[in-house]
Amino acid sequence: MRLVVKNAKIREKEGLVDIVIDDEGKIASVGDAGLNEYPGVDVIDAGGNLVTPTFVDPHLHLDKVYTACKGRGSKYETLEESIEIMHEIKRNYTVEDVKNRAIRAIRESVKFGVTKIRANVDVDNIGGLTPLKGVLAAKEETKDICDIQIVAFPQEGIFRNPGTEKLLYEAMDMGADVIGGMPAAEWLEELSRKHVDLVFEIAKKYDVDIDMHIDQTKDPGAKSLAYSAWKSIQEGYQGRVTGGHCVSLAYQNQAYADKVMELLRLADFNVCVNPGILAIMGVDPEPRTRGITRVRELVEKGVNVATSQDTICDGFHLYGTGNPLDYGLLLAYEAQYNSTGTIEYIMDMITYNSAKVMRLKDYGIEVGAKGDLNIVRAKTVAEAFRLRAPIAYVIKEGKVLAESDYVTDWKI
Ligand SMILES: [Zn+2]
Known part of the structure; x- marks a missing residue:
């Protein structure tokens, strides 16, 4: 013993x-x-x-953490502007700098009871593979205290950001564990579909799971979620695909959303909600909307819903601690879970449901x-x-x- x-x-x-x-x-x-x-x-x-x-954080941008500790200026406070702010920051990354910031965030997370993290790492023609090299080094150095899966994440899109397709293959060869995606970054809906197709192609080649940022927009016309769920079934990838954010689902009409949620259930799809995006999704006229997906309905329909920190003090988000009890509480407010019964759903989200996203064994x-x-x-x-x-x-x-x-x- x-x-x-x-x-x-x-x-x-x-x-x-x-x-x-x-x-x-x-x-x-x-x-x-x-x-x-x-x-x-x-x-x-x-x-x-x-x-x-142990708590599980299934969506954390370890390459970006703490890049805004000296401040974050933002004129319009929109998602698009946040992405621009990050361009300047990541142009100046070094492997050592990414590694050290990532290690700091991993140690902080462990203190909050998180010993399993799925880390998103940008792969694009701005930072190249520097973020990946830094996070791979951090993963190696902290392997005794935290189990990390790395997602090769095309933050800037694939077709919109020339060279990314090749870099994604290189990232998988270098040791990324999961393939990511960002279909809403593409200029056209048909390119978003091609983006999803390519992500599945890479996933199958390396036999890895998929974790995409899907429909992170209030535009009800963004419909990559349904396509990704359908594709999961076609490709025999049920249970292996996660959609982060899935915001547009909340802005689509009820009949369409009901159909998509049923498809998600059939695809054994995981949805990961990042409550901190309340601060990121752009400013509405009053009455303001929350910019998060249909949490309550997804839970009621039996879809696996997880939650995560997403960002800690970076170009997107000035706040964030890495503490699941912190962002879990934020989600309880956003989803309006306010009883001793429903708060249990949030505990499931930071433990078992997130473990299902990472497909952890013996949990x-x-x-x-x-x-x-x-x-x-x-x-x-x-x-x-x-x-x-x-x-x-x-x-x-x-x-x-x-x-x-x-x-x-x-x-x-
Ligand atoms: Zn994210």
């Missing part, structure tokens, strides 16, 4: 439990608390606090799963989000990576 977490409150079982992690770092048993003694084994007493599987609190656990300084899920509670212990495969004596019960 490597470690025992006793007196844990878990969502998967009634009462308090002891979680025993074996020498291989896997969960050996999850039994009622108080039945056994564990002489000679490291024991952490969770004291009835909430214990969750969860059950015998045989990896001993990747967070002991949260809160008694309930609602309290964890309300307080954005610190993580007392971050445990990866039975080893304590981070601990905090930060308390929530201040004496005043």
